Structures are given as structure tokens and as C-alpha cells.
Amino acid sequence: MPVEEVYRLYGLTKQEYEGIVKRLGRKPNHVELGVLGALWSEHCSYKSSKRLLRLFPTQGEHVLQGPGENAGVVKLDDKVWLAFKIESHNHPSFIEPFHGAATGVGGIIRDVLSMGARPIALMDSLRFGLPLDPKTKHIVKGVVKGISHYGNSVGIPTVGGETFFEECYKTNPLVNAFCLGIIPAGRMFRARATKPGQLLFLMGSSTGRDGIHGAVMASGEFSEDAESKRPNVQVGDPYFEKKLIEALMRIIEEGLVVGIQDLGAAGLAGASSELANKSKMGVVLHLEKVPLREEGMNPYEILLSESQERMLLVIERDKVQRLKELAKDFHLEGEVVGEMTDDGMFRAYFHGELVAELPVSLITEEAPVYERPSREPDYIKQVRSFKEEELEQKDIKDSLLKLLSSPNVCSKEWVYSQYDYQVGTNTVLVPGGDAAVLRIKWVVSPEIKSEKLVALSCEGNGRMVFLNPYEGGKYVVAEALRNLACVGAQPLAITDCLNFGNPERPEVMWQLEMAIRGMADACKFFGVPVVSGNVSLYNETVEEKEIRNIYPTPILVAVGAIEGKRFVTHKFEEEGSMVFLIGDLKRSWSLGGSEYLKVVHGIVAGDVPAVDLKKEKLLHETLIKLIREEIILSAHDVSTGGLMIALLECLFGTGLGLELNLYTEEALDRFFFSESPTRVVVSIEKDKEELLKNHVEGVGLDWLLLGKVKGEPELIVELYEEPILKERVEDLEKLWRDPLADML
Amino acid sequence: MKFGVCVFPGSNCDYDTYYVLRDVVGVEVRFLDFRETKIQNIDCVVLPGGFSFGDYLRAGALASKTPIAKALMDFAQRGGFVVGICNGFQILTELHLLPGALLRNENLRFVCKDVYLRVENSSTPFTKKLEKGEVIRMPIAHGEGRFYVPGGELKRLEERGQILFRYCQEDGSITKEANPNGSVGNIAGVCNETFNVFGLMPHPERACEDLLGYYDGLLLWYSLISA
Numbered sequence: 023m024p025v026e027e028v029y030r031l032y033g034l035t036k037q038e039y040e041g042i043v044k045r046l047g048r049k050p051n052h053v054e055l056g057v058l059g060a061l062w063s064e065h066c067s068y069k070s071s072k073r074l075l076r077l078f079p080t081q082g083e084h085v086l087q088g089p090g091e092n093a094g095v096v097k098l099d100d101k102v103w104l105a106f107k108i109e110s111h112n113h114p115s116f117i118e119p120f121h122g123a124a125t126g127v128g129g130i131i132r133d134v135l136s137m138g139a140r141p142i143a144l145m146d147s148l149r150f151g152l153p154l155d156p157k158t159k160h161i162v163k164g165v166v167k168g169i170s171h172y173g174n175s176v177g178i179p180t181v182g183g184e185t186f187f188e189e190c191y192k193t194n195p196l197v198n199a200f201c202l203g204i205i206p207a208g209r210m211f212r213a214r215a216t217k218p219g220q221l222l223f224l225m226g227s228s229t230g231r232d233g234i235h236g237a238v239m240a241s242g243e244f245s246e247d248a249e250s251k252r253p254n255v256q257v258g259d260p261y262f263e264k265k266l267i268e269a270l271m272r273i274i275e276e277g278l279v280v281g282i283q284d285l286g287a288a289g290l291a292g293a294s295s296e297l298a299n300k301s302k303m304g305v306v307l308h309l310e311k312v313p314l315r316e317e318g319m320n321p322y323e324i325l326l327s328e329s330q331e332r333m334l335l336v337i338e339r340d341k342v343q344r345l346k347e348l349a350k351d352f353h354l355e356g357e358v359v360g361e362m363t364d365d366g367m368f369r370a371y372f373h374g375e376l377v378a379e380l381p382v383s384l385i386t387e388e389a390p391v392y393e394r395p396s397r398e399p400d401y402i403k404q405v406r407s408f409k410e411e412e413l414e415q416k417d418i419k420d421s422l423l424k425l426l427s428s429p430n431v432c433s434k435e436w437v438y439s440q441y442d443y444q445v446g447t448n449t450v451l452v453p454g455g456d457a458a459v460l461r462i463k464w465v466v467s468p469e470i471k472s473e474k475l476v477a478l479s480c481e482g483n484g485r486m487v488f489l490n491p492y493e494g495g496k497y498v499v500a501e502a503l504r505n506l507a508c509v510g511a512q513p514l515a516i517t518d519c520l521n522f523g524n525p526e527r528p529e530v531m532w533q534l535e536m537a538i539r540g541m542a543d544a545c546k547f548f549g550v551p552v553v554s555g556n557v558s559l560y561n562e563t564v565e566e567k568e569i570r571n572i573y574p575t576p577i578l579v580a581v582g583a584i585e586g587k588r589f590v591t592h593k594f595e596e597e598g599s600m601v602f603l604i605g606d607l608k609r610s611w612s613l614g615g616s617e618y619l620k621v622v623h624g625i626v627a628g629d630v631p632a633v634d635l636k637k638e639k640l641l642h643e644t645l646i647k648l649i650r651e652e653i654i655l656s657a658h659d660v661s662t663g664g665l666m667i668a669l670l671e672c673l674f675g676t677g678l679g680l681e682l683n684l685y686t687e688e689a690l691d692r693f694f695f696s697e698s699p700t701r702v703v704v705s706i707e708k709d710k711e712e713l714l715k716n717h718v719e720g721v722g723l724d725w726l727l728l729g730k731v732k733g734e735p736e737l738i739v740e741l742y743e744e745p746i747l748k749e750r751v752e753d754l755e756k757l758w759r760d761p762l763a764d765m766l
Numbered sequence: 767m768k769f770g771v772c773v774f775p776g777s778n779c780d781y782d783t784y785y786v787l788r789d790v791v792g793v794e795v796r797f798l799d800f801r802e803t804k805i806q807n808i809d810c811v812v813l814p815g816g817f818s819f820g821d822y823l824r825a826g827a828l829a830s831k832t833p834i835a836k837a838l839m840d841f842a843q844r845g846g847f848v849v850g851i852c853n854g855f856q857i858l859t860e861l862h863l864l865p866g867a868l869l870r871n872e873n874l875r876f877v878c879k880d881v882y883l884r885v886e887n888s889s890t891p892f893t894k895k896l897e898k899g900e901v902i903r904m905p906i907a908h909g910e911g912r913f914y915v916p917g918g919e920l921k922r923l924e925e926r927g928q929i930l931f932r933y934c935q936e937d938g939s940i941t942k943e944a945n946p947n948g949s950v951g952n953i954a955g956v957c958n959e960t961f962n963v964f965g966l967m968p969h970p971e972r973a974c975e976d977l978l979g980y981y982d983g984l985l986l987w988y989s990l991i992s993a
Contacts (some may be wrong), residue, residue: 261775444978457785
């Protein structure tokens with residue numbers, strides 16, 4: 023590489039570099055280039071997505087902190103606030119699955135911690151290639167083990183999540199980690215200093231050479247030498263994170279801190295410049311003060327190291343003594359490394375020598391924003407040309423058995439049984455249902471308790487978004503909120519992680535823009551704000567001549583509240599209860615984007631069944647009402663795999679059976695396997711049938727009586743009183759329970 | 767009866783245990799720091815679950831070298847009650863206050879799930895509110911829970927009635943399928959020779975509230991407070 027193109031080593035383009043030289047009136051030095059390269063990376067600056075992210079609604083009656091801070095914060099009740107966020111750790115998890123995933127968990131915990139919240143729950147949304155070849159199996163096992171290692175040890179339960187397998191994620195797995203924390207009302211912290219002269223106290227682990235330039239790595243596409251980037255991946259230590267959490271909780275309790283910022287992407291450079299920018303101040307760092315774990319580290323490495331388990335605290339001068347005592351007490355490093363100034367400059371010294379001097383605004387706010395070209399991809403016309411009517415009819419029983427053991431439908435117990443989902447004794451509904459449900463309590467000062475329960479649901483059907491990004495975006499939001507409604511929870515807010523391909527390709531920009539528009543329209547309609555999140559672009563692999571971008575995969579976590587501890591699960595409760603399908607049923611049911619098309623016919627095609635947002639919202643309100651008034655015994659939404667799979671999921675693990683008496687004109691494959699939205703399976707006691715029908719009809723929705731729950735553990739399906747299917751539930755359950763464990 | 771809950775760096779079931787004792791069982795309880803050198807005015811010490819000192823080196827190994835561990839030896843010798851849950855059980859075997867050792871799970875994976883336990887001896891202070899042969903349900907969550915003692919020692923434990931719980935099926939039968947980690951003889955919980963020190967891998971502190979879907983754990987705590 024010619025000397026004049028050296029900026030490329032830092033992930034900067036020619037135009038970006040020239041802009042920097044012009045702004046500074048001189049050439050930046052090596053350290054300055056490192057800082058700018060890291061902070062101007064897509065990962066830190068959102069330069070391709072910023073313009074579109076403004077489309078999301080971010081305000082609402084419960085919102086206390088929207089996007090822009092380390093996590094969003096909403097009000098649960100008068101005493102408890104909730105802080106939460108989801109973030110990606112995709113690129114590191116391909117290069118080094120175990121540590122990549124583990125540090126993803128560690129990073130999101132610190133985001134929530136920096137709001138002053140005690141983290142109480144984790145979730146993970148994972149996407150892998152099909153678990154058939156050794157390399158993919160290695161990734162799956164490594165990622166799950168990494169999450170298990172970190173989350174279990176740090177003592178925060180992993181209460182839910184989702185896992186999907188699709189070819190497009192083969193060399194670009196997605197690992198999105200979510201964390202929820204609780205704050206006693208009124209005690210939220212931000213990444214802010216309040217006046218110049220306040221000190222920066224770096225606390226936690228020592229700093230090493232791990233993860234230098236991770237943000238730049240995460241902002242480039244992969245080529246065949248991806249694995250040579252392994253030294254870019256950070257290594258996590260959950261034991262230090264646990265001590266850091268406890269220490270910070272004590273520090274807050276003793277009133278020793280003004281502002282908090284975690285160290286993540288771009289390390290100390292990122293944390294201090296963002297803090298300075300948000301505080302509208304400058305900052306001076308003395309890099310020789312940073313506690314190191316390796317000898318001979320230079321200023322560049324110290325500034326940009328992404329060593330884990332570190333926090334930057336803004337403190338008053340008279341608190342240094344006590345903070346050092348506490349750090350020692352908790353077996354942590356703790357040192358004053360800099361201070362806030364009033365001149366808006368970022369300056370770093372190393373043993374008295376000035377090694378970097380940049381305007382804070384140049385590093386942060388002046389990062390470029392791109393309006394990249396966007397164009398509808400060619401594949402869209404091709405997938406839409408699919409004619410469902412011409413589909414070959416397949417045997418229903420064969421199809422059902424195939425679907426049950428498909429990795430996207432089968433039980434994910436192999437994954438979640440490796441996570442401690444109960445530590446903290448707040449987990450009311452364990453993984454495996456539509457949503458996780460948590461009780462809110464903390465027992466030592468400050469004691470926290472809420473009469474409300476909190477529900478969390480995680481969704482992100484990339485296949486639907488691929489087929490139609492706009493309708494897919496709506497579909498994903500509708501499903502996440504429907505899952506909350508299925509346990510009786512009213513939504514408070516959403517956090518999202520947008521996982522897309524290379525934004526320099528107009529087709530990917532089009533997907534991003536349409537998906538965001540779809541999601542934003544749905545969020546506005548439902549009145550549910552997006553309060554935090556993250557964008558992960560460049561999920562692309564260039565291999566020989568093949569360019570592979572992932573499916574556009576927005577992943578959402580919806581957070582909701584349950585009143586009066588009234589909730590239901592997806593499982594059928596008792597023999598003799600009646601099983602109904604309720605929702606938007608008079609529309610045409612489509613097989614577009616279904617798991618059935620993929621698994622049984624080997625096709626990914628069709629259009630996404632458009633969500634009627636009005637009916638969807640009515641369905642959620644009705645469900646919450648039916649649960650609060652104790653009219654229904656169980657609720658489960660129809661999603662991946664369709665109605666038949668939903669019904670079996672209600673049955674598995676109950677020891678009960680089901681008899682379906684169907685009267686439908688619909689083609690059977692469509693009736694059983696369509697993934698059309700706005701439909702929920704509910705069960706009720708026989709004498710409440712009329713009550714249910716009145717509620718559903720009263721709001722203009724439809725109901726369909728499907729059958730009843732039996733004591734005998736078998737599945738019987740009759741169509742116009744003719745038997746078409748009779749199976750032992752035990753056999754079906756085995757097909758559904760074991761595939762993942764067998765494959766891995 | 768007064769309880770103490772030991773806190774090591776990396777303990778993570780300390781708050782849960784404290785909460786259950788204070789708010790659900792309703793007894794006096796306080797935290798004990800790992801640096802404390804004396805255990806005074808306490809009737810029962812609970813070593814909670816978690817990853818003490820990150821479980822580096824070997825689960826429970828570093829915690830067994832702390833000042834409180836030394837004090838715990840004296841406390842146990844004086845007849846004080848000691849309960850070790852999960853990581854606490856590992857610490858007690860490291861201290862040789864309990865026999866055997868806890869090895870990596872047979873399948874080398876962490877496992878979190880519900881298990882059924884059969885009561886093997888109900889005439890101890892830890893199990894007196896239970897019936898011999900009774901089956902209870904509790905969750906487990908561990909990566910190193912495979913209990914091991916050599917054959918001769920196992921026989922002696924059985925003869926002396928030191929085995930309190932075995933993993934079983936819902937109907938009480940002891941089978942290989944019911945064993946979640948490969949423990950010898952499906953053993954889930956054991957006691958010392960003098961019946962004042964008890965360790966188990968399942969989590970009774972997680973199994974005390976209807977809201978969370980459990981109540982059998984309460985029987986263990988109620989046994990202790992009536993001891």
C-alpha cells in the first residue's frame with residue numbers, strides 16, 4: 023500500500039481522510055488516525071443508518087430515556103424504572119465463537135449498568151447456518167457455550183431468546199444479546215459530567231492488547247482471511263464483571279459518582295470522547311495512569327484496547343480516596359486517568375508528551391453521515407412470481423413430521439438448558455414459551471419491589487423481511503407485541519438490533535430503508551416507542567466469486583408489563599377445555615415465507631402476508647382483557663410452522679391429548695402450515711365459550727372452534743367428521759424434542 | 767434460629783438465599799463476608815451457589831482457602847449447622863467437611879432444569895419434615911455436579927445413612943435417565959458423619975414460591991428451623 027493511502031489501515035476512505043486534514047489544518051498522526059478510524063466506523067458512528075433511524079418513534083408516556091444513551095429507560099411504576107438494550111456481537115462470534123458470544127453478553131450488561139441499573143435478565147437471539155457441517159456445529163456449540171459461560175457465572179439469568187438456522191448465516195452468524203436492568207425510580211445515571219475539573223476514574227479489569235480495532239473489524243465485510251482477525255476479538259472474564267457490578271452498585275449507593283460510561287467499542291478513546299461530547303466539554307487523558315496487564319503497551323494500544331470489564335466514572339475530586347478503597351475491596355483496578363476540561367478538545371498525554379489532540383466534535387458529531395444509493399433488488403420480482411396454487415400437494419402427515427423435526431421448529435431445550443435461567447429467583451415463566459415473565463424484586467439496599475410482572479419477547483423473522491422488507495418489518499413488530507399479549511402483557515417499549523448486509527450495495531440499503539419504514543409504521547400505529555438499539559451492517563461474506571449477504575434481520579425485544587400477576591402460558595391446562603383460534607381469520611391464508619415451503623418444498627418464496635395493523639392491535643387488547651378477566655386458560659400465537667405446530671406446542675409437556683374437528687374450505691396445507699399473522703390459539707373451559715365469542719365478535723375479530731383437549735395423549739384430526747390423522751403425542755413429541763441434541 | 771449466608775467474590779445465589787430465609791421462611795439472617803475470621807451468634811451457615819472466585823483452578827477450591835472457610839471448620843466441629851448449595855457443596859467437599867468430590871458433568875455441558883429427588887434418610891435435621899421415599903421437585907443449574915466417591919466409601923456412606931437425596935424419576939425410581947450429571951448412585955445430596963453438615967447440588971432456595979412454580983424447597987428450610 024502506498025504511504026499516502028495509509029488511512030485505509032484505519033478503515034477510513036480517501037474523502038474522509040482529506041476532510042480530516044482540511045479540518046485540522048495538518049495531517050493527523052498515527053494515534054489520532056486510530057481514534058478517528060475507530061469512532062468513525064459504521065459500528066460507532068451509524069453513518070449509513072443514522073438518517074433512517076430518525077423514522078422510529080422514540081417518545082411515549084412511559085419513556086424516560088430514549089436512544090442516544092447506553093440503554094433506554096422506561097417507567098414500570100412509581101418505584102421502579104427499567105433499563106434495557108439489545109446489541110449485536112456478530113463478527114467476533116464468527117471469528118471466535120466462544121469469546122465472541124461471551125463478550126457480547128458482557129458488553130450489553132455494562133451498557134445497562136452504566137444507566138445505574140442492576141442487571142436482572144438476559145436474552146439472546148441467534149442465527150446460524152444449518153447445523154449440518156462441522157464448521158457450523160463448531161460455531162453453534164461455541165456461541166452457546168460462550169453465553170452459558172459468561173451469563174451463568176456473572177449470575178444474571180438468561181430467561182429467553184430465539185434461535186434460527188438458515189443457509190445465509192453460514193459464515194455470518196448473528197449473536198444479539200439483550201439485557202434488562204432495574205433502577206429505583208429517580209436514580210438513573212447518564213454518560214455525563216456536570217462541570218469541568220471533574221475527574222475520570224477508570225475501574226474494573228486492567229488493560230491489555232486484546233480487541234484493538236474491534237470496531238473497525240466489525241464494520242468491514244468478511245473475506246477468506248476472516249479467521250486471521252482473531253486477535254481483534256476480546257476475551258471476557260465474567261468473574262470481573264460480577265465484581266464490577268457489585269462494586270458499582272455500592273458506589274452509587276454511597277453517592278460517589280456523577281456520570282457513568284462503559285468501555286466498549288473503541289475503548290478508552292470511545293468512552294471518553296463520547297462522554298465529553300454529551301457533556302459539551304473537553305477531556306484530557308494521562309495514558310500512563312491506565313493500569314495495564316501487559317508490558318510495553320504504547321499510547322495507541324492503550325487508547326483503543328477493547329479489554330473487557332472496564333467502566334469510566336465521572337467523579338468529584340474529594341471522592342478519589344473512597345473509590346480507591348472500594349476498588350481494592352472488590353479486587354478491582356481503579357485509577358484516575360483524566361479530567362474534564364472546558365475547551366472542547368480531546369487530548370491524550372503519555373508520560374507528559376501530547377500524543378493526540380483533536381476537537382471532540384470532530385471525533386463524534388462530525389463523523390460523516392451518508393445517504394447511500396438504494397435500489398430494489400432483482401430477487402424481489404423473482405420471489406413474488408411464485409404461484410401458491412401451482413404447488414404440488416404433499417401428504418399432510420409427512421409434512422407435519424418433517425416440520426416437527428426441522429431445526430427452526432423443534433425444541434430449543436438443547437440451547438436454553440445450558441443457561442442458568444433461574445438465578446436471581448425472579449423467573450416466573452421459563453424459556454420455551456411465547457415470552458419470558460419476570461417478577462421484579464431486589465433484596466438489599468436499595469430494596470426494589472413491584473406489584474407488576476415484566477414480560478419480554480424476542481422476534482426477528484429474517485426470511486419474511488427478505489421477501490418483503492416493508493411488510494416483513496411490520497410482521498416482526500406485530501409478532502413481538504402479539505407474544506407479549508399472549509402472556510397478558512401491555513407493551514411499554516421496544517429495543518431493536520438491525521442486522522443487515524453491506525450498505526455500500528444499493529440493494530442492501532433498500533432492504534434497510536424498507537424494513538425500517540415497515541417497523542416504524544407499525545411501532546407508530548401500536549404507540550410503542552423504540553428506546554434503544556444497535557445497527558450491525560456489513561454482514562456479508564466474499565468467498566471466491568460468491569458474495570453472500572445475510573437476510574435482512576431486524577431483531578426486536580419488546581418489553582411489557584402485566585397487572586395483578588394475571589398471566590397464562592402457551593400450554594393447555596386441562597382435559598375438556600375447548601380450543602379456539604381467534605384473530606384475523608377471514609383473510610386469505612398464505613404460505614409465503616413459511617417454514618413449510620422451505621422444509622417440505624425446498625422453496626423460499628412468495629410474499630409476506632400483510633398485517634392488518636388495526637385488527638392486530640384489537641387482538642392484543644382482546645387477549646390482555648381475556649387474560650385479566652380469567653376467561654382463557656392458555657394462549658399461543660401461530661408463527662413458525664403454522665397452526666398445526668402451534669397446537670402441538672400447546673400440547674407437548676402436558677401429558678394431554680387433542681381432538682380437532684375441522685370444517686374448512688381452505689386447502690389443508692394452507693390451513694395447517696400458513697404463517698399468516700394475527701392469529702392466536704386459546705383454550706377455555708367449556709362454559710366460557712359464549713363469553714369468549716362475545717368478546718371476540720364484539721371488537722370485530724373472528725373465532726373458529728378447532729376442537730377440545732383430551733385426557734388420552736393422542737392427536738386426532740377429523741375433517742368434516744372424517745378422520746384424517748391419528749398419532750400418539752409421545753411419538754410426535756420425541757420427533758420435536760430430540761433433533762437439536764442429535765444434530766449437535 | 768439465626769442464619770448466616772457466606773458471600774465470596776463471585777457468589778451469585780447469595781441474595782436469593784438471603785431473600786428466601788428473610789422474606790419467605792421468615793427467620794433472622796445476615797451476610798457473612800469471606801474475610802471474617804469468626805462465626806458468632808449464628809446457628810446455621812449457608813454457603814450459597816455461584817462461581818466463587820470465578821471457580822478458577824477448580825470449583826470451590828479458592829473459596830476453601832479463605833478466612834471464613836477456616837472459621838467454618840471450627841464452627842462445624844462445634845456442631846453448628848452448615849448447608850452448602852451447588853457451589854457451596856463444592857466448597858464443602860474441597861474443605862473435606864463432606865466426603866467425595868464434584869466433577870464436570872458427564873456430558874461436559876452446564877445443565878439447568880428441574881429434577882426429581884427421592885428422600886433417602888428423613889431422620890436428619892435437614893430432612894425431618896420429609897418422609898423417606900418421598901419425591902420432591904427442584905431445579906438444578908451446574909456444570910460441575912457429578913458426585914463421586916470410590917466404591918468402598920460409597921458403601922460406608924449408604925450404611926451410615928449419609929445419603930439424603932438421589933435423583934429419580936417422577937415415580938421415585940432411580941434410573942440412568944433421571945441422573946442429570948452422571949453422579950455415582952444418582953446422589954444429589956450428602957451429609958457428614960455427625961449430621962450437621964449437608965451439601966446438595968439442587969437449589970432449594972429457588973423452590974419456595976408458588977409464583978415461581980415450586981414449593982418443595984421450603985420443606986428443607988422448615989426441617990432446619992425445627993431442628
